[in-house]
Amino acid sequence: MKRVVCFGPGPIFKGGIQNYNSSLAKALANLPEVDVVIVSWTQMYPAILPRDLVDRSSKSQVLEGSSIQVHYITNYNNPFTWSKTVNFISKLDPDMIIFQWSISIQGLPLGRIARKLKRKTHAEIIFDCHFVIQKERSIIDGFLTKYALKTANTFITHASQTTQELKQLFPRKEYRITKDGQRKKVNNSATIIELFHPVYDLFEPDEKFDVDAFKKENDLKKNVFLFFGFIRRYKGLHNVIHAFKLLSERRNDISLIICGESFWETLDKNKISTKLKKLIFSIVQKVLVRNTDKESDYRPLSLIDELGISELVMLKNEFIPNEDVHKYFQASDSILLFYEYATPSGIESISYNFKKPLLATSVGHFPETVDDEINGFLAKPNDIVDMANVMEKSIDSPIDPSRIEAKVKDMSWEIYAQAICGKKLSNNEIMP
Numbered sequence: 001m002k003r004v005v006c007f008g009p010g011p012i013f014k015g016g017i018q019n020y021n022s023s024l025a026k027a028l029a030n031l032p033e034v035d036v037v038i039v040s041w042t043q044m045y046p047a048i049l050p051r052d053l054v055d056r057s058s059k060s061q062v063l064e065g066s067s068i069q070v071h072y073i074t075n076y077n078n079p080f081t082w083s084k085t086v087n088f089i090s091k092l093d094p095d096m097i098i099f100q101w102s103i104s105i106q107g108l109p110l111g112r113i114a115r116k117l118k119r120k121t122h123a124e125i126i127f128d129c130h131f132v133i134q135k136e137r138s139i140i141d142g143f144l145t146k147y148a149l150k151t152a153n154t155f156i157t158h159a160s161q162t163t164q165e166l167k168q169l170f171p172r173k174e175y176r177i178t179k180d181g182q183r184k185k186v187n188n189s190a191t192i193i194e195l196f197h198p199v200y201d202l203f204e205p206d207e208k209f210d211v212d213a214f215k216k217e218n219d220l221k222k223n224v225f226l227f228f229g230f231i232r233r234y235k236g237l238h239n240v241i242h243a244f245k246l247l248s249e250r251r252n253d254i255s256l257i258i259c260g261e262s263f264w265e266t267l268d269k270n271k272i273s274t275k276l277k278k279l280i281f282s283i284v285q286k287v288l289v290r291n292t293d294k295e296s297d298y299r300p301l302s303l304i305d306e307l308g309i310s311e312l313v314m315l316k317n318e319f320i321p322n323e324d325v326h327k328y329f330q331a332s333d334s335i336l337l338f339y340e341y342a343t344p345s346g347i348e349s350i351s352y353n354f355k356k357p358l359l360a361t362s363v364g365h366f367p368e369t370v371d372d373e374i375n376g377f378l379a380k381p382n383d384i385v386d387m388a389n390v391m392e393k394s395i396d397s398p399i400d401p402s403r404i405e406a407k408v409k410d411m412s413w414e415i416y417a418q419a420i421c422g423k424k425l426s427n428n429e430i431m432p
Contacts, residue, residue, distance in 0.1 A: 001033050001034070001035055002033060002034050002035070002095045002096065002421065003034075003035045003036075003037070003092060003093065003094045003095050003096075004028050004034060004035070004036050004037070004094060004095065004096045004097075004098065004421075005036075005037050005038075005039055005089055005092060005094045005096070005097045005098065005123075006021055006024055006025045006028070006036060006037070006038045006039070006098050006100075007038075007039045007040075007074075007089075007097060007098065007099045007100065007110075007113075008020075008021035008038070008040065008041075008098075008099070008100030009021055009040055009041055009044060009053075009100070010022070010038055010040030010041075010070040010072055011055075011061040011062050011063050011070065012040075012054055012055060012072070013040075013041075013044070013053050013054060013055060014053055014054065014055045014261075014319055015053070015230065016229070016345075016346035016347075017100055017102045017130065018055075018062070019062055019200065019202060019346060020100065020130075020346060021038065021100050022038070022061075022062035022063050022202075023062065023198070023200060023201075023202055023413060024098070024128070024413070024416075024417070025038050025063070025066075025068050026062075026063065026066055026068065026413070027198070027413035027414060027416060027417035028417045028420065028421070029066065029067075029068055030414070030417070031417055031418065031421060034421065036068055037068070037069050037070075037071065037092060037094075038068060038069070038070040038071070039071050039073060039074070039085060039088065039089060040070055040071065040072045040073070040074070041072070041074045041075070041076065042072045042073065042074060042075045042081070043075045043076050043077060044076055044106065045076055045105060045106075046076060046077060046105070047076075047077045055319065055321075055322075057318075057319050057320075057321040058321040058322040058323065059321065059322075059323055060321075060322050060323050061322070062202050062322070071088065073085045073088055074109065074113070076106070076109055079109075079112075082109050082112055082113050083116075085113055086113055086116040086117055086120065089117055089121070089123075090117065090120045090121055093121065094121065094123045095122075095123055095124065096123055096124045096126060096420075096421075097114075097117060097121075097123045097124070097125055097126065098126045098127075098128055098156075098420070099114060099125075099126065099127050099128065099148075100128050100130070101127045101128060101129045101130060101131075101148065101149065102130040102131060103131075104140075104141040104144040104145045104148075105144065106144075106148070107143075107144025107145055107147050107148040108144060108147065108148075110148045111144075111147040111148035111149075111150070111151065114127075114148065114151040114152070115151050118151055124153050124154055124183075125151055125152050125153050125154070126152065126153065126154045126155070126156060126420070127148070127149055127152040127154075127155050127156070128155075128156040129149075129155055129156060129157050129158075129162050129166065130158065130162075130343055130344065131162065131165075131343045132145065132149075132162055132165035132166050132168075132169055133165050142169075145169065146169060146170070149166075149169065149170075150170070152190060153190060153191070154183065154190060154191040154192075154193065155190060155191070155192045155193070156192075156193045156195060156420065157192055157193070157194050157195070158195060158196055158197045158343070158344035158365070159196075159197075159343065159344050159364075159365035159368055159369075160194065160365075160368065161343070161364060161365050161368075162343065162344075162365075163177065163192055163194050166192060173188075173189070173190060174188065174189035174190070175189060175190055175191070175192050176189050176190070176191050176192070177191075177192045177194055178191060178192070178193055178194070178419075179193070179194055179195065179419070180419055180422075181193050181418065181419035181420055181421065181422040182422055183422055193419055193420065195416055195419055196344070196369075196411050196416070197344035197345065197346070197348065197349050197411075198349065198411055198412060198413040198415075198416045199349050199352045199353050199408050199411050199412060199413075200346065200349045200350050200352075200353055201353060201413065202322070203322070203325045203326055203329070203350050203353060203354075204326065204353060205326055205329075205330055205353075205354055206326050206327075206330070209326065209327060209330055211330050211331055214327060214330075214331050215331055218314050218331075219255075219311075219314075220255040220257070220314060220331060221252075221253050221254055221255040221312075222253045222254075223251075223253050223254045223255070223333055223395050224254075224255045224256075224257060224331055224332045224333050224334075225240075225244065225254065225255070225256050225257070225332065225333070225334050225335075225336050225359075225391060226256075226257045226259070226328055226329065226331075226332035226334070226335050226336065226356075227240050227256070227257070227258045227259070227260065227335075227336045228257075228259045228260060228320075228328060228329070228335065228347050228350075229259075229260050229346070229347045230260055230261055230262075231260045231261065231262045231298070231300065231301070231317075232298070233298045233340070234339060234340050234341045234342075235337075235339050235340075236337075236338040236339045236340050236361065237258070237260075237300040237301075238300040238303060239338040239340075239361075239382075239384060239387060240256070240258075240336045240338050240387075241256075241300060241303045241304060241307065241309070242303070242307070242384045242387075243338065243384050243387035243388040243391060244256045244309065244312075244313075244388075244391070245303075245307045245309050246384060246385065246388040247388040247391050247392055248309060248312055250392075251392070251395075253395075254312065254391075254395075255312055255313070255314065256309075256312060256313045256314070257313075257314045257316070257328055257331065257332060258301070258313060258314070258315050258316065258317070259316045259320050259328050260316075260317070260319075260320075261317065261318055261319040262301070262317060301315070301317060316328075325350070326354075329350065329351065329354040329356060330354065332356060333356070333357075333394070333395075333398070334356060334357050334358070334359050334376075334391070334394045335347065335348075335351040335356050335357070335358050335359065336359050336391075337358055337359065337360040337361070337366065338359070338360070338361050338379065338387055339360065339361055339363055339364065339366070340361075340363065340381065340382075341363060341364055342360070342361070342363050342364025342365055342366050343364060343365060344365055344369075348360075348369065352375075352404060352407075352408045352411070355401035355404045355405060356404070357375060357376040357377070357394060357398075357399035357404060358370050358375065358376035358377075359376055359377050359379065359387075359390050359391060359394055360376060360377075360378060360379070361378070361379050361380070361381040361387070362378045362379065362380065362381060363381045366378065371407065373397070373399070374399070374403050374407060375399065375403055375404045375407040375408075376394075376399065376404075377390045377393055377394055377399075378390070
């Protein structure tokens with residue numbers, strides 16, 4: 001029996017990393033002779049962060065029906081819980097510990113925990129890298145990233161871009177790159193398991209859902225575009241809105257759905273604690289963040305009224321509960337990913353499960369995963385005219401859903417979990 005610890009946010013939290021960590025745990029637990037435990041944060045970020053990260057809306061959770069145990073132990077702001085985490089995981093005597101690495105600010109606790117576990121257990125220390133180069137960079141990102149990742153025996157990457165960033169981070173380190181997960185330790189080398197972002201099956205189409213009724217109820221026109229997920233600058237919602245406005249000037253059969261919570265607008269603005277957190281956070285940002293164009297000042301939704309397109313936009317500026325996600329994907333024809341910078345995206349993965357084409361900018365990993373005119377269309381970055389043209393092209397030359405299905409047939413969680421465990425299993429060995 002192989003025991004695996006998945007360290008990352010448990011299902012009480014919002015967001016893609018929680019969905020990912022829970023889905024990974026389920027996939028590993030479905031393999032024969034694999035026992036999985038999730039060890040989670042209780043608080044993932046410094047207490048000054050002016051943001052609510054707990055999912056208070058969903059009635060269903062990703063791990064529903066699973067016997068996987070979740071232990072909420074690690075508080076970013078309490079180093080005593082870091083030691084408690086080490087002691088708890090050590091007693092489990094795991095063969096493998098997989099840390100979800102998604103933001104450099106977590107480098108201090110994760111680096112400390114990983115170092116101690118490397119000394120106290122025989123476990124393989126794995127960092128599952130959703131990024132290496134931080135999207136919004138501060139002067140301490142490099143230090144924190146190196147501090148955490150330096151301990152790893154093995155890395156998982158979801159795109160070749162991330163693999164290259166790892167090599168840049170540790171240029172003197174020797175790497176062995178594998179796609180099937182086979183490990184072969186040579187001197188002080190590290191293994192990089194270069195994979196993909198698996199296709200989510202946690203959100204699925206509901207056959208009973210009446211798409212036409214939903215579109216009529218929400219005044220949606222024939223052709224519907226969807227922007228979904230947390231609203232953050234790098235995701236380019238401002239590009240989406242400007243491109244949609246341009247297309248609306250020459251077509252009267254389009255609608256835009258925007259579903260997502262504004263990343264920095266989740267706390268009660270009137271509370272003194274919120275005001276204090278924002279003040280302290282703003283001061284810290286000015287000292288540490290290189291980009292003077294602050295993420296917390298990002299207000300793309302104001303463009304809807306400024307451009308006079310409010311009647312064409314269905315806006316759900318809130319966190320979407322798990323049980324409602326399918327509605328917006330089923331009602332849409334294409335998913336908009338006009339990002340300024342891209343690492344493998346959970347929204348992309350959800351889209352595949354609904355067989356929806358992706359309209360993305362040719363940045364980051366998107367040229368690796370979006371085959372132009374096969375499973376979507378690529379637009380030039382920072383080119384609103386080209387984005388609008390791509391949107392129109394998706395209407396005039398729609399993508400056959402079977403092409404999307406064929407594109408992602410080898411991007412399952414089962415294949416992903418097998419690679420992490422370093423073995424290829426036949427279909428009848430995988431638990432249903």
